[in-house]
Structures are given as C-alpha cells and as structure tokens.
Amino acid sequence: MPHVRFGLKEEPGFDLKKSDRLIAVRTRSRRSLRAGPVPPRSAAEVVDGELVLAFPEAGVEVYRVAPEKKSLDERKRALRRDPDVEFAGGVLVDEANEPVLYTENLFVKFVDEADPEECTEVIQQAGLSVKKELGYATNAFFVGAPEGTGERIFEIAEALHARPDVEYCHPELVRRRARKAIFAPQWHLKTAVIGGRVVNAHAHVEPAHAVTRGKGVTIAIIDDGIDIDHPEFEEEGKVAAPRDVAFPLDHPQGTDPRPKDSNPLYPEDHGTACAGVACASGIDGASGVAPEARLLPIRLSAGxxxxxxxxAFQWAADHGADVISCSWGPPDGRWWDPEDPLHRQRFPLPASTRLAIDYAVNNGRGGRGRGDALAPGTGAGSAEKTGNGR
Structure with missing residues (x-):
C-alpha cells in the first residue's frame, strides 16, 4: 500500500490503495477510446464502463468497470494488444475511493542551507534526472524517474524524504479538478428582473462601482482555456502576460491561453466564463465585477x-497579478446526500503547490503580498476538508 508524505517528516502522511474497479488507459495518439465514428476494437474493454476521469491532452482516461463481467487483468491484457495503447493499468484511490493518478515524477525540496550542486548529486545518485529547477522555493526541483519505474516511485520518494537534508519529497499525484458553479445572469451585480420576477440576491457590486471599477488592478484567472478574443476582452491593454502552463514558455502555444478543445467530449468552456464574471469590460452586455481591471489569463489543463x-501560481505572482482567482478544486460531495463520503474526505495539499501559493502570497505585488481566491465548492462538506480551505 503506497504511503505519501506531502508535509515535513513530523507531519502525518496518508495511504493509497489499489482499486478493484478502475482501469486507466493512455493512448499514443492522445485520442479517446470512444472518439470517432468507428471506435477501435479495444474500446470493447471499457464500453460497459463509466468514464470517471480524463486528461485529454495527455490521452489519459480512467473508467469504472464491472470486474464481475470481465476481470481487470483480462481487460488490461486486451487493451495492451492495441498498438495505440501506451499504457493500461490499475488505479490507486484514496479513502473515499476517488482516483489518484501518479506520474513517474517527483517534487523534492532540500533544506535552504544545502549546496545546490550537492542537491543535484543526490538526485542523480537516486537514479533521477532534473526536469526543472523551481524558482518559487529554495533548492526545489521537479525530477523524473526512468520510464517503467511504476509504483517504485513511492519507495524512492520515501527514501529521499528520510534524508536529513531533504525537507519535502513526494510523487506528482494528480486528482480530478472539479469546476465550481458560476451563473451568467447579471443578478449577481445588482437587483434584476428575470422572467418577470425581481431577484434581489446580488453582491452589492453596483455601489462598489461608485468607488472603483478595478482600474489599476490585475486579476489572474487560472482555469481551462480563456477566449481572449472575446469582445469583452478585446480592449487595448486588457490582457496581460497570457500563459498556457501545459507547454514550455518557448513553445508556440506557451503564451496562448485560448481553449484548445482537443477533444469535443471535453469542451473548455469554464475559464472564459470565470474571467467574464471577474473582469469583463461591459461593452457587449456582460460586465464583470471589476470591468476596468486587467486580465492575466493562465490556462491549466492538468489536474x-x-x-x-x-x-501557474508562480507565473501569476511573477507577472503582476494583484488577485489570483481559481474557480475549481477537489470534487464536491452530493449536497443532498449527507452520507456522501466526499463530505468527510480530506484532500491534502502537496508541498509543490503549497510552496508555490506561499510564494505568490508573500512575493506578489512587489513583496506587498496578494490575495488568492479559491472556490469553497458547492457540496455540503467543510471547506477545511476540500483542499481549498487553504
């Protein structure tokens, strides 16, 4: 049973277990097994299942299947015979049976006093390679293990974490990133009449506009693709420092945050709406809360x-964001079902993300600090347990 430590040595970790009903598939073409008018023969192995998680750009899908009909091992063997299937394997889950995908990458942070060259030597001696030296924390590295390492990545992380010169070390674990609900009608700005009914449930934005409309403020929106060609964002100087963190900065798409919609099954239609609620200019019938604020759009497609x-947090901090808005988080429990285990499930924040948020809070706005707004969710669980009560 893999054990993970997101915190310091004295802080508790958590266990993951193998699911007996989930199967993960990654295709070389990055196409969904169910895509196209004529699905491949291998789609038969998951056609009776439920798609529970997908990362289209990585070509990864997770299905919940019925082992009573056909065992997971039989399905995996059949899938691996498809030349387009790069990987077919089991899936780890947390105590709420939510899928947790691991990569063959690690986050490792040595103590601040460590010599950077010695840090690199330790990484190499562990059979790892440095993919990126991270700028938001001292002696922090994103490192990769050889292909085929598999679940041994957890043992490698534990061994490094036990070293006296290592503060944090954990595998890159990726979970489902759930969108948080937003609503388009402008009743959230002021009292409105909708369908003949007076709706008085606004956030008192209209009086606030008498004081400020956001001029001089830059709002970073971290979300899926953001349509910066929308009329509400077309004013000169409206968009600042666009970024797509799915690509290196020197890649042609590294500074293009527009929706990619690589698979029609997974449209990117959330980020643009969130940006509009925050700072749409109001020239085409939809004013944001801060219509004169600048938009710093950051596309995040990973989980x-x-x-x-x-x-994404580091980019926002380094490029002048006064506010960072994230309308997403861990999956919510069903609000009408008090017994849904997701209400009680804790979603630990990995050190890799927490240190980046700390960097953004402490170094933003030229060292004056900055507020980060993360959605509390729409379920009935405590915000402290959702991972966004941070």
Missing part, C-alpha cells in the same frame, strides 16, 4: 496536485 498547478 489537482500537478506541477503545472504550482507553476
């Missing part, structure tokens, strides 16, 4: 706990 998540 919770990914290194991309951490890098």
């Amino acid at each position: 919770l706990g990914s290194q991309q998540e951490a890098e």
